[in-house]
Structures are given as C-alpha cells and as structure tokens.
Amino acid sequence: MRDQLDRFGEIDKTAGMLRSIAKATTDTVILNREDPRVRAIAKDISISTRYFGLHESLRQTFPSDDTLHGGDAAAGTIPSADVTLDRFEGCSATFSIGNESVTTDLKLDGIYNIYNAAAALTLTKAIVGDQLDQTKLMERLSQVTPAFGRGEKIVVGNQPLELVLVKNPSGFRLGLQSFDPAGYATMIAINDNYADGRDMSWLWDVDFSSLQKAGVAEITGIRAYDMALRMQYDEIDVSHIDTDPARALQHFISNNSEKPKRIYCTYTVMLALRRELAKITDVEVIS
Numbered sequence: 001m002r003d004q005l006d007r008f009g010e011i012d013k014t015a016g017m018l019r020s021i022a023k024a025t026t027d028t029v030i031l032n033r034e035d036p037r038v039r040a041i042a043k044d045i046s047i048s049t050r051y052f053g054l055h056e057s058l059r060q061t062f063p064s065d066d067t068l069h070g071g072d073a074a075a076g077t078i079p080s081a082d083v084t085l086d087r088f089e090g091c092s093a094t095f096s097i098g099n100e101s102v103t104t105d106l107k108l109d110g111i112y113n114i115y116n117a118a119a120a121l122t123l124t125k126a127i128v129g130d131q132l133d134q135t136k137l138m139e140r141l142s143q144v145t146p147a148f149g150r151g152e153k154i155v156v157g158n159q160p161l162e163l164v165l166v167k168n169p170s171g172f173r174l175g176l177q178s179f180d181p182a183g184y185a186t187m188i189a190i191n192d193n194y195a196d197g198r199d200m201s202w203l204w205d206v207d208f209s210s211l212q213k214a215g216v217a218e219i220t221g222i223r224a225y226d227m228a229l230r231m232q233y234d235e236i237d238v239s240h241i242d243t244d245p246a247r248a249l250q251h252f253i254s255n256n257s258e259k260p261k262r263i264y265c266t267y268t269v270m271l272a273l274r275r276e277l278a279k280i281t282d283v284e285v286i287s
Contacts, residue, residue: 011065019044028126033079035064052122053081062115083122088114104138107145112174117141156253156281161261165270169205176210185256187218189245189265190227196266208234217256220248221269245272
C-alpha cells in the first residue's frame with residue numbers, strides 16, 4: 001500500500017527492493033498472490049516459489065493499492081496457493097492447507113493479522129515439508145498473541161482498552177472493519193512525526209462511516225484538528241479534542257470509566273500513550 005511516500009517513495013520502488021531480496025534468496029520465496037506487484041516477482045527468480053492467498057469471496061475485504069482505486073483484484077493469472085484464508089468470523093478463521101480445510105480460534109485480533117497467519121502457515125509448510133503436523137501447527141497458531149499496539153489489550157479500571165496501530169489507508173480500513181464500535185468508547189490519536197510519515201493526506205482515503213452511530217469520544221495528537229475535520233466530512237460526532245496525548249488519555253479514561261475502550265493511533269503517539277498507561281496499569285514500555 002502507498003504508505004509514507006515522503007520516506008519510502010512509490011510502491012513500485014518497494015516492489016523493486018523486494019524483487020532484489022527475492023533474487024538473492026537461495027532456497028524458497030513465499031509470495032502474496034493477491035498483490036500484482038508481489039506476484040510478478042516470480043517471473044524474475046528461478047528458485048522455488050510458493051504462494052499464500054485469499055478465497056475469492058474475501059478479495060474485496062483485503063484490497064491491494066490497485067483495487068482500492070478501482071482496479072481489478074483478479075487481473076492477470078492467479079496461481080494456486082499452498083494456503084488460503086477462506087473465511088473468518090470474530091477470532092475464528094478457516095484456512096485451506098493443500099486439500100484440507102482447517103478451522104481454529106485465534107488470540108489475534110484484526111482481520112489483517114488473520115491474513116498474516118496465512119503467510120506464516122505457508123512459510124512453515126515450506127520449511128517443514130511432508131512432516132508437517134497440521135493439528136500441532138494450528139494449536140500453536142491459536143496461541144500467538146498480538147505484537148504491541150496491534151490489537152493489544154490492556155485492562156484499565158476493570159475495563160479492557162485496546163490499542164490499534166494505524167499507518168496507511170488499508171490498515172485503518174481493515175482496523176475499522178475488524179472492531180465493532182458498538183458499546184465501546186473510541187479515541188483516535190494522530191501524529192505526523194518522522195516515524196509516522198509527515199504526509200497525512202492518506203486519512204482522506206479511509207472510510208470512517210462505521211463510527212457514525214457511536215461517534216468518537218476523543219481525538220488527540222499533533223494532527224488532532226486535521227483528524228477532527230476528517231470526522232466532520234463523514235458526519236461523525238466528536239466529543240472532545242486535545243492535542244496533548246497525556247491529557248487526552250486521562251480525559252478519555254475518566255469520562256468513559258464504565259465502557260470498554262479502543263484507541264486507533266499512529267506509531268509515535270502510540271508509544272506516548274503506552275508510557276502514560278504504564279503509570280496506571282501493567283504495560284510493557286517500548287523505548
């Protein structure tokens with residue numbers, strides 16, 4: 001996806017770097033067959049190539065940059081995949097591994113994490129080969145927990161608080177699709193420091209309409225007022241705005257003490273919020 005163009009350039013450049021890595025690989029390359037730029041890498045390498053992918057019914061849920069802007073998800077020849085994500089509901093997912101369909105519950109939240117699991121399963125299958133114990137494999141997968149900020153759950157005042165990292169339009173879209181806002185207090189925290197990417201125009205490519213009914217309780221970060229303007233265009237009520245994350249977090253928690261909470265945040269403000277949360281609950285602080 002186009003993400004932080006000011007730092008990394010266009011996605012064709014990124015695909016070129018991935019191609020260079022693949023050409024230097026000596027054994028096997030695992031590719032996402034649903035991304036035309038990644039899929040095309042196979043033409044330039046002579047070693048073993050394996051794929052993970054999606055059931056066709058899910059392709060619109062996980063748009064590539066091309067399909068996000070109206071392109072055809074199935075353009076070109078789609079190769080067969082070692083592992084496909086066939087369907088998911090909540091934290092339960094069904095994968096096709098070879099000719100077998102397997103379903104497992106996951107501790108991972110977020111539908112992007114579930115798709116990442118298909119990639120991990122393909123890599124494991126490539127390494128282990130015919131000795132693969134799929135029962136044990138799925139048991140281990142069911143125990144994987146989110147990395148910090150990627151659907152991480154923290155308990156504050158006997159209520160869960162979830163941190164959801166967002167940094168590009170696809171990730172934010174999928175995050176909003178992953179989590180039902182009903183019954184939750186929602187906070188959005190947006191910084192534009194170097195590690196976040198200075199160009200925040202990508203926020204206008206995100207569909208926030210799922211938040212219309214519940215509204216947004218708090219907006220913070222360096223670009224809080226830009227985010228509030230974006231909410232206004234999607235006709236979403238915002239209860240409070242404060243550019244200072246520490247004050248905003250305190251206000252968010254104290255004014256929504258009886259509700260579970262969810263915070264969508266860019267990278268540097270997520271670190272700041274986690275430091276504040278560490279003062280009141282058990283949180284591993286990443287420096």
